Amino acid sequence: AREFSIAVIAGDGIGPEVVPEGLKVLKAAADAAGGAAFNLTHYDLGGKHWRETGEALTDETLEELRGYDAIFFGAVGDPAVPSGVLERGLLLKMRFAFEHYVNLRPTKLLPGVASPLANPGDIDFVVVREGTEGPYSGQGGYLRYGTEHEVATEVSVNTAFGVERVVRDAFARAQTRRKKLTYVHKHNVMQYAGHLWRRVVEKVAPEFPDVEFDYLHTDACTIYMVTDPSRFDVIVTDNLFGDIITDLAAAVTGGIGLAASGNINPDRTSPSLFEPIHGSAPDIAGQGKADPTATVLSAALMAEHLGLNDIAARIQTAVEGDLAVRGSGVRTTSEIGDALAAAAAASVK
Amino acid sequence: AREFSIAVIAGDGIGPEVVPEGLKVLKAAADAAGGAAFNLTHYDLGGKHWRETGEALTDETLEELRGYDAIFFGAVGDPAVPSGVLERGLLLKMRFAFEHYVNLRPTKLLPGVASPLANPGDIDFVVVREGTEGPYSGQGGYLRYGTEHEVATEVSVNTAFGVERVVRDAFARAQTRRKKLTYVHKHNVMQYAGHLWRRVVEKVAPEFPDVEFDYLHTDACTIYMVTDPSRFDVIVTDNLFGDIITDLAAAVTGGIGLAASGNINPDRTSPSLFEPIHGSAPDIAGQGKADPTATVLSAALMAEHLGLNDIAARIQTAVEGDLAVRGSGVRTTSEIGDALAAAAAASVK
Ligand SMILES: CC(C)[C@H](C(=O)O)[C@@H](O)C(=O)O
Ligand SMILES: CC(C)[C@H](C(=O)O)[C@@H](O)C(=O)O
Numbered sequence: 068a069r070e071f072s073i074a075v076i077a078g079d080g081i082g083p084e085v086v087p088e089g090l091k092v093l094k095a096a097a098d099a100a101g102g103a104a105f106n107l108t109h110y111d112l113g114g115k116h117w118r119e120t121g122e123a124l125t126d127e128t129l130e131e132l133r134g135y136d137a138i139f140f141g142a143v144g145d146p147a148v149p150s151g152v153l154e155r156g157l158l159l160k161m162r163f164a165f166e167h168y169v170n171l172r173p174t175k176l177l178p179g180v181a182s183p184l185a186n187p188g189d190i191d192f193v194v195v196r197e198g199t200e201g202p203y204s205g206q207g208g209y210l211r212y213g214t215e216h217e218v219a220t221e222v223s224v225n226t227a228f229g230v231e232r233v234v235r236d237a238f239a240r241a242q243t244r245r246k247k248l249t250y251v252h253k254h255n256v257m258q259y260a261g262h263l264w265r266r267v268v269e270k271v272a273p274e275f276p277d278v279e280f281d282y283l284h285t286d287a288c289t290i291y292m293v294t295d296p297s298r299f300d301v302i303v304t305d306n307l308f309g310d311i312i313t314d315l316a317a318a319v320t321g322g323i324g325l326a327a328s329g330n331i332n333p334d335r336t337s338p339s340l341f342e343p344i345h346g347s348a349p350d351i352a353g354q355g356k357a358d359p360t361a362t363v364l365s366a367a368l369m370a371e372h373l374g375l376n377d378i379a380a381r382i383q384t385a386v387e388g389d390l391a392v393r394g395s396g397v398r399t400t401s402e403i404g405d406a407l408a409a410a411a412a413a414s415v416k
Numbered sequence: 417a418r419e420f421s422i423a424v425i426a427g428d429g430i431g432p433e434v435v436p437e438g439l440k441v442l443k444a445a446a447d448a449a450g451g452a453a454f455n456l457t458h459y460d461l462g463g464k465h466w467r468e469t470g471e472a473l474t475d476e477t478l479e480e481l482r483g484y485d486a487i488f489f490g491a492v493g494d495p496a497v498p499s500g501v502l503e504r505g506l507l508l509k510m511r512f513a514f515e516h517y518v519n520l521r522p523t524k525l526l527p528g529v530a531s532p533l534a535n536p537g538d539i540d541f542v543v544v545r546e547g548t549e550g551p552y553s554g555q556g557g558y559l560r561y562g563t564e565h566e567v568a569t570e571v572s573v574n575t576a577f578g579v580e581r582v583v584r585d586a587f588a589r590a591q592t593r594r595k596k597l598t599y600v601h602k603h604n605v606m607q608y609a610g611h612l613w614r615r616v617v618e619k620v621a622p623e624f625p626d627v628e629f630d631y632l633h634t635d636a637c638t639i640y641m642v643t644d645p646s647r648f649d650v651i652v653t654d655n656l657f658g659d660i661i662t663d664l665a666a667a668v669t670g671g672i673g674l675a676a677s678g679n680i681n682p683d684r685t686s687p688s689l690f691e692p693i694h695g696s697a698p699d700i701a702g703q704g705k706a707d708p709t710a711t712v713l714s715a716a717l718m719a720e721h722l723g724l725n726d727i728a729a730r731i732q733t734a735v736e737g738d739l740a741v742r743g744s745g746v747r748t749t750s751e752i753g754d755a756l757a758a759a760a761a762a763s764v765k
C-alpha cells in the first residue's frame with residue numbers, strides 16, 4: 068500500500084469536531100479501496116495554542132509541515148484572539164509559504180440539496196481563486212494611528228508571475244470541463260491590478276483556443292450567482308473577489324456546510340492544504356451540531372490530489388448518496404460521519 | 417414655487433433612454449404636487465464626448481457642476497472607451513470631488529416583484545456605502561510594466577475622517593429605522609483598514625445607545641443576503657464591499673432594473689448625485705427595452721434630498737402601484753415612463 072504522510076491541523080471552534088469525521092471517512096474509503104495508508108500527525112495549532120504560547124505558527128513548524136504529502140485543515144478563528152492573528156499567522160502563512168496559488172472551490176448543486184434560489188438550475192462550476200497575493204498581501208499600515216488624522220492603507224500586490232500561473236491553471240481546468248472560463252475582477256475601478264489581469268488573460272487565451280472566455284465585474288458576477296448560476300463553468304479571480312463569491316456560491320448550492328476547498332500548489336513543490344470553506348463557527352462549537360460534510364468532501368479533494376481517484380470517488384459517492392436521502396431529521400456531527408464512512412466503505416466505484 | 421437647478425448627465429448606453437423617463441415622472445409629480453420647478457441643464461458627457469474630445473470631465477466643468485442643487489445621472493461605460501477612463505474620469509471624479517461620502521442604496525422587496533429567492537421574506541434595508549475613499553482611491557501603479565516581472569499595486573486608503581463621518585451617518589439612519597446596524601468588512605484579512613473601521617464603529621456606537629450593531633465579514637454577508645436578507649436594517653461598509661453587496665442586494669429584490677441610489681454629501685457643501693445602480697448595458701442600448709424604474713426611483717431619492725417629500729412620495733407610490741400590477745407583458749422604456757408619470761400625477765399622497 069502506498070503511504071502518505073498527512074499533517075492534521077484541526078484548529079478552532081468546530082474544526083476539532085469536523086476534522087475527525089473527515090479522517091474517519093477517508094480511512095473507511097481507503098481501507099475498502101485498498102492501496103493507500105495515511106500516517107497522520109496532529110498539530111495542535113489555533114487559538115488555544117496562541118493563547119498559551121503567543122505563537123500562531125513558528126517558522127520551524129512551517130518548515131516541518133513542508134515535509135508532508137498534504138495538510139488536512141479544519142478552521143481558524145477564535146473570539147478570544149485578536150481578529151486576523153490566526154487567519155494571517157496560521158492559515159494565510161501556509162497558503163503563502165507553500166505557494167497555494169490555486170484555491171480551488173468546486174460548486175455543485177447536488178441532488179437532494181435545497182438551494183435558497185427558487186430556480187437554481189443545474190449548477191456545476193469551479194472557482195479558481197488566486198491564493199498567494201493580491202489584496203491578501205498584508206501590505207499596508209497606519210499613519211497617525213489613533214488620531215483624528217489617521218490614515219490606514221492596504222496594498223493589493225499583483226504580479227505577472229502570480230496572475231499568469233493561476234490564469235493558465237484555470238484555462239487548463241476549463242479545457243477538461245465545458246470549456247468556458249469567466250474571469251472576474253473589477254477592472255473599471257481597480258485599474259492597475261485589473262489591467263494586469265486583463266493583459267494576462269489575453270496573453271494566455273490563445274494557448275487554449277478551444278476555451279471560450281468572458282469577463283464579469285465582481286458586482287455583476289454576484290448578480291448572475293443568484294439569477295443564472297448555471298452559466299458558469301470555471302471562474303478565475305483574485306484572492307479577495309474569490310473569497311466573496313465562493314461563500315455566495317456555496318450559499319446558493321446548499322450552504323457552507325457542504326463546501327470543500329483545496330489550497331493547491333499545482334507544481335507540487337510543497338504540500339497542498341485541504342479545508343472546508345466555512346469558518347470556526349464559535350457560536351455552535353462544542354455542541355456536536357456542525358455538519359462535517361464539507362470537511363469530508365475536502366478529504367475527497369485531498370485524495371484526488373494524491374492520485375487516489377478511487378478513494379475520492381468512494382467519498383464523493385457516499386456524500387451524494389447521503390445528501391439525496393437527507394431529510395430534515397437532525398443528526399449529530401459524528402452520526403453524519405459514521406453514515407458517510409459506512410457508505411464510503413460500501414460503495415463500489 | 418421653489419426652483420431647483422439640476423444638472424443632467426445621461427451618459428452612455430441606456431443612460432440616455434432611462435434619464436428622460438426619470439425626468440418625465442419627476443415633472444409629472446412636481447406639477448401635480450405644486451410648489452417646485454426644476455431648471456434642467458443637460459451635459460453631454462460620456463463615451464461619445466470622450467471620443468470626440470479626449471476629455472471625460474474637465475476641472476472647469478466639474479466646478480460648474482458644483483453650482484447646481486443636484487445632479488441627475490444615467491450611466492457610464494462605453495465599450496469603445498478603455499475600461500476605467502469614464503468610470504474614474506467622470507463618475508468617480510464627481511463622487512470624490514463632491515464628497516459623496518454616503519452612497520445610499522435602499523433595498524426593498526416591493527409587492528408584486530419576483531425575487532430569485534425561494535423564500536425572500538420581508539426585505540427592507542438600506543446600504544450606506546462609503547463613497548470617497550478606500551479601495552476606490554485609485555492609488556497604485558506598475559513596476560516593470562509589461563515584463564514577466566511586472567508588479568501592479570492598488571492601494572486602499574482609509575482615513576479616520578472618512579470612516580467616521582459615514583459610520584455616524586449610518587448609525588443616525590438606523591436610529592430612524594429599526595435601530596439595527598450591521599457593519600461589513602473583512603477585518604480578519606484587511607487588517608489595517610479593518611482595524612480602523614472597527615475602532616471607529618466602537619467609538620461612534622455609544623453616541624447611539626439605542627442602536628444595536630453587529631459585524632459581518634463580507635463573505636458571510638453575501639450568504640445572509642440569500643439565506644436571510646430580512647435580518648438587515650442598515651448596513652455600513654466600504655466602497656468596494658458596498659459596490660459588490662449592493663448589486664447582490666438589488667438582485668435578490670428583483671434586479672438592478674429597480675435599484676436606485678443617491679451619492680450624497682450630507683453636509684450639503686456640494687450637489688448630491690442620483691443614479692440607478694445599473695450600468696450602461698451596451699448590449700440592450702438603443703432598443704427601448706431598458707427598464708427606467710431604477711432611474712425613476714432615483715428621481716424620488718433626489719426629490720427627498722431636496723426636501724420635496726410630497727413629490728418623492730408621489731413617485732414612490734406610482735412605482736409601487738405599477739410594480740404591483742406588472743405582469744409579464746412587455747412594455748417599452750417610454751411606455752413604463754408614461755405609465756409612471758400618469759400615476760405620479762394622479763396619486764394623492
Ligand atoms: C478565514 C479566512 C482568512 C479565509 C479567507 O478569507 O480566505 C476564509 O474566509 C476562506 O475563504 O478560506
Ligand atoms: C460604474 C462603476 C464605476 C460603479 C462603481 O463601481 O461604483 C458602479 O458599479 C456602481 O456601483 O455605481
